[in-house]
Amino acid sequence: MLYMVEMVVKIPHTMPAEVAAEIKAREKAYSQQLQKEGKWRHLWRVVGEYSNVSIFDVASNDELHTMLNNLPLFPYMEIKVKPLANHPSSIVQE
Numbered sequence: 001m002l003y004m005v006e007m008v009v010k011i012p013h014t015m016p017a018e019v020a021a022e023i024k025a026r027e028k029a030y031s032q033q034l035q036k037e038g039k040w041r042h043l044w045r046v047v048g049e050y051s052n053v054s055i056f057d058v059a060s061n062d063e064l065h066t067m068l069n070n071l072p073l074f075p076y077m078e079i080k081v082k083p084l085a086n087h088p089s090s091i092v093q094e
């Protein structure tokens, strides 16, 4: 099952820089692990924003929820999820 996920990162300005850097390093490692596993298929930066648009390929709503919940930046993100279906005009059917 494919999902488009938008993540807007909102780290509090009061968070010490070294704490933010440590969380971001863990986030990077976790996201790269999921990308290597083929579960996080696309990761794009939105131009001019501290946000991303991603495509996830997972077995269920529950798997995606667990994955997002485990992101180290989860407490500091606003997340929107859109489930995707095949478009009848697309030449690629997944």
Ligand SMILES: O=C(O)C[C@H]1C=CC(=O)O1
Binding pocket: 007, 009, 027, 028, 029, 031, 043, 050, 051, 052, 073
């Ligand atoms: O920077 C972001 O968009 C948030 C998050 C997503 C992957 C990652 O490494 O950080």
